[in-house]
Amino acid sequence: MRRYVFAVAWRVAALAALAIAILVLPRYVGVFRANQFALVGIFFIALLGLNIVTGHAGQISLAHGAFMAIGGYTTAILVSGGPTLGEPLNLWPNALEGGVRDLWTIPLAGLAAALAGFLFALPALRLTGLYLALATFAIAVATPAVLAKPAEITGGSRGIQLFGLPELSGKGFEQVGFLGHDVPFEDFVYYVTWLIAAALFAAAWLMLNGRIGRAFRAVRDSEVAAAASGVNPAAYKTLAFAVSAFYAGVAGSLYVILNWGAAPRSFPVLLSIQLLIGLVVAGLGSLGTLVLGALFIQFLPEAIRRSGDLGLLPDALQRWGDEPGAPNVVFGAVLVTLVLLLPTGAAGLPRRAAAALTSRRYSQS
Amino acid sequence: MQELAQAVVGGLASGGIYASLALAIVLIYRSTGVVNFAQGEMATFTTFVCWSLLHHDVSKWLAFGLTLAIAFAGGVALERTIVRPVEQASPAVVVILTIGLLVGLNGLTTAIWSAEVKEFPSAFPERSVEVAGVPVSWQDIGIVGVTLVAVAALAVFFRYTKLGLGLRAAAVNPEASRLVGVRVGWMLALGWGLAATLGALSGILIAPIVSLEPTMMQGVLLYALAAAVLGGLDSPVGAVVGGLALGVGINLLGTYVDAVDANLELAVALLVILAVLLVRPSGLLGRPAVSRV
Numbered sequence: 001m002r003r004y005v006f007a008v009a010w011r012v013a014a015l016a017a018l019a020i021a022i023l024v025l026p027r028y029v030g031v032f033r034a035n036q037f038a039l040v041g042i043f044f045i046a047l048l049g050l051n052i053v054t055g056h057a058g059q060i061s062l063a064h065g066a067f068m069a070i071g072g073y074t075t076a077i078l079v080s081g082g083p084t085l086g087e088p089l090n091l092w093p094n095a096l097e098g099g100v101r102d103l104w105t106i107p108l109a110g111l112a113a114a115l116a117g118f119l120f121a122l123p124a125l126r127l128t129g130l131y132l133a134l135a136t137f138a139i140a141v142a143t144p145a146v147l148a149k150p151a152e153i154t155g156g157s158r159g160i161q162l163f164g165l166p167e168l169s170g171k172g173f174e175q176v177g178f179l180g181h182d183v184p185f186e187d188f189v190y191y192v193t194w195l196i197a198a199a200l201f202a203a204a205w206l207m208l209n210g211r212i213g214r215a216f217r218a219v220r221d222s223e224v225a226a227a228a229s230g231v232n233p234a235a236y237k238t239l240a241f242a243v244s245a246f247y248a249g250v251a252g253s254l255y256v257i258l259n260w261g262a263a264p265r266s267f268p269v270l271l272s273i274q275l276l277i278g279l280v281v282a283g284l285g286s287l288g289t290l291v292l293g294a295l296f297i298q299f300l301p302e303a304i305r306r307s308g309d310l311g312l313l314p315d316a317l318q319r320w321g322d323e324p325g326a327p328n329v330v331f332g333a334v335l336v337t338l339v340l341l342l343p344t345g346a347a348g349l350p351r352r353a354a355a356a357l358t359s360r361r362y363s364q365s
Numbered sequence: 366m367q368e369l370a371q372a373v374v375g376g377l378a379s380g381g382i383y384a385s386l387a388l389a390i391v392l393i394y395r396s397t398g399v400v401n402f403a404q405g406e407m408a409t410f411t412t413f414v415c416w417s418l419l420h421h422d423v424s425k426w427l428a429f430g431l432t433l434a435i436a437f438a439g440g441v442a443l444e445r446t447i448v449r450p451v452e453q454a455s456p457a458v459v460v461i462l463t464i465g466l467l468v469g470l471n472g473l474t475t476a477i478w479s480a481e482v483k484e485f486p487s488a489f490p491e492r493s494v495e496v497a498g499v500p501v502s503w504q505d506i507g508i509v510g511v512t513l514v515a516v517a518a519l520a521v522f523f524r525y526t527k528l529g530l531g532l533r534a535a536a537v538n539p540e541a542s543r544l545v546g547v548r549v550g551w552m553l554a555l556g557w558g559l560a561a562t563l564g565a566l567s568g569i570l571i572a573p574i575v576s577l578e579p580t581m582m583q584g585v586l587l588y589a590l591a592a593a594v595l596g597g598l599d600s601p602v603g604a605v606v607g608g609l610a611l612g613v614g615i616n617l618l619g620t621y622v623d624a625v626d627a628n629l630e631l632a633v634a635l636l637v638i639l640a641v642l643l644v645r646p647s648g649l650l651g652r653p654a655v656s657r658v
Contacts, residue, residue, distance in 0.1 A: 060457055062464070123643050130400055130456045131642050134590060137402060141587045142635040149628040269583060273468055280461060325475025325579070332469020339462045340450050 018291070022194050031186040036298060038186065038258055041193035042251045043294035047278050048197075048204050048287070049247025054276075055284040056208055057240035058220025060129070063120070063136035064248045065272030066143035069262075070116045071109035071249025073147055076160040076262035078105040103192065106253045113249020114242045121241035125234050140272040144264035159263025162256070189258045196254070200247060205287055207243070216240055270328070277335050301327035370499040372620040373613055378505035380612020381512035385567040386582075386589035387596070387604035388516065389560035394598045396536040396556040397452070399459045403466035404564050405586030407443075409579060410470050411436040411561070412568030413478045416485060416577055425486065429569055433562050440561025444554040452553070474579045485572035508570050515566060516605050519559070532556060584631060588615075591634040594641050597651020606650065611637065
């Protein structure tokens with residue numbers, strides 16, 4: 001009992017410390033960093049979603065970049081009322097004055113992505129493991145091209161540019177009103193992102209620690225056993241995909257708001273893969289360490305550049321750190337190394353270290 | 366009529382390229398039960414190697430031959446070093462591993478040769494000949510011809526050589542093969558080497574058409590996956606049939622259905638994958654998988 005209380009107190013303290021750090025961070029860093037940490041929050045939200053379907057329900061997904069794209073385009077279309085490059089599109093009646101503006105599009109983007117996730121789950125229910133990976137990979141490759149197809153709605157391959165739409169943030173681009181303060185746009189998105197992230201984190205925690213989460217893990221571990229204990233695998237897999245896509249859609253929506261626009265090339269196959277790498281780095285299944293995964297995705301490229309500049313890399317690699325492909329080499333190398341050496345990710349590291357130190361014979365299964 | 370014939374010939378040519386990459390995927394799937402998502406990036410990498418060789422004034426055919434040999438060695442080396450440790454792991458783990466290879470190789474290609482588009486010479490003359498009133502480019506004939514020769518060579522290798530028999534045995538029943546003296550581990554490595562060689566072949570064939578850049582195989586990989594799934598993931602003949610059928614089908618759709626343009630052709634491949642996996646997961650010519658629960 002005492003151990004349990006300590007464990008809970010420790011977690012609450014860690015969470016509170018993290019919350020305070022997130023809250024005060026923009027005071028100490030410039031708008032450029034605020035922008036980057038907003039991206040960390042966005043990746044964190046997407047990883048929360050991917051963790052639900054892949055970590056807990058055990059369904060591998062390489063399509064979360066595509067779900068982000070669906071959420072992002074929903075926001076872009078609703079905010080702009082169509083691509084601003086050509087004639088504004090009159091999809092929405094004037095009662096809404098040129099379209100639904102602003103932050104109200106975020107939940108709608110989540111719902112649009114959730115619908116896509118639900119529709120995809122209907123056929124995908126019958127696929128497992130390798131075949132699911134195949135199908136989701138195909139979605140990740142095809143989605144950007146398909147989004148470019150209805151050019152009069154999505155702006156074709158150039159996408160939708162939201163720059164210069166002051167309604168986006170309410171007060172213009174430089175300064176934005178937020179809780180009675182005027183803050184830079186980047187700080188505004190930062191706070192909105194982390195507020196949403198906190199709410200979605202709590203929701204995910206409640207869901208995964210309750211009946212639904214248990215059902216997800218039952219389906220993951222054995223569908224037959226789950227069905228025998230009264231858990232409907234099909235229903236829970238569909239639910240996992242829909243909820244997970246909702247998270248990705250919200251992340252995509254914030255991504256588009258932060259970047260002032262949506263284009264097919266902002267959602268490449270690589271985005272889906274990076275999310276998967278973030279999840280593997282953080283460790284499948286664990287919630288708190290997902291922040292580490294998000295930080296990893298966001299800051300690895302810069303870390304490589306920096307270590308080149310600071311002379312941390314050997315001379316032969318000095319210039320190589322600046323090459324455009326260098327981050328991907330490291331992303332790939334990290335993923336391969338993790339799969340080979342550390343299948344439980346960062347979250348499993350202490351446990352594995354403890355197991356290695358305490359068990360007399362460390363046998364590899 | 367002439368339009369139709371041209372669409373079919375063009376489709377056969379791109380189908381031949383899909384078929385060779387699909388065949389590479391099937392080779393690895395048959396021996397290890399894993400789909401290699403890095404197959405496309407391996408092909409891109411070796412095609413860039415070929416470009417470098419050509420750039421250093423190696424003659425065309427020598428460069429092509431060297432590239433195929435390098436690809437073979439690279440495939441064997443990859444299997445021995447990276448794939449081997451996870452041979453016994455679940456498919457999901459190996460999928461994630463090949464995804465890591467995909468990203469890493471893509472980064473390596475970009476880092477070494479930069480992302481800018483490069484010209485790549487065609488192996489075949491630019492002229493075209495007239496066959497029964499239809500102008501057909503040597504390029505198309507060459508691609509289909511090379512694919513068919515490669516497939517025939519592989520078929521002979523698997524059917525009539527002792528090594529090919531060993532490869533098939535290792536795929537069907539590793540334990541029993543080991544008992545009768547087949548070196549199963551090396552057979553798997555050989556399979557990866559052959560697959561990498563086929564991938565390099567498809568890269569060299571397609572580079573003159575789509576022009577050489579680090580992401581050039583991503584779309585092709587999707588078509589190849591669709592072709593492999595359509596023909597049956599464990600059927601080499603199916604991969605070729607699937608590749609050619611997909612190439613012709615997509616070209617016909619692109620020619621005769623206005624709504625289908627380059628953007629939607631990828632979606633067609635996606636629909637093919639989904640439809641086949643749902644309706645007939647074993648594909649046209651594959652063997653249905655039976656599992657005990």
